[in-house]
Amino acid sequence: MKWMAAVIGLTILVVLLTLYEWPKMDQHQKKEKTAFVTITAMGWLLAILLLFFPDLPGPTQMIDKLFKPLGRMLEKK
Known part of the structure; x- marks a missing residue:
């Protein structure tokens, strides 16, 4: 159950981070929003894996x- 609390805590932290940062991004910044979601999801996944x-x-x-x-190979030559 300890791991479940950690997963829930990490998820809440990621949701709060997204809720804080998302409105600050311009509506027309599609690439920036895609990069934000991708990097955030990768960080969340890495934290869960760890x-x-x-x-x-x-x-x-x-x-x-x-x-x-x-x-x-480069040292030999």
Whole structure:
């Protein structure tokens, strides 16, 4: 039940953030609103994932795994 309270708390926080920021955006700013919704949803999803999987690797660890082989190849030449 502790995780449920955390999920509800995060959801309420995201809703409050959206209710605060949405009216400040101009009605004709479609791209900005789309970007706001996308980034907010991704942040909410990441927060929920970190609740259930706290040992989830961070973005820097993912970049290290992707670019370490490339770095080794460039060092050899």
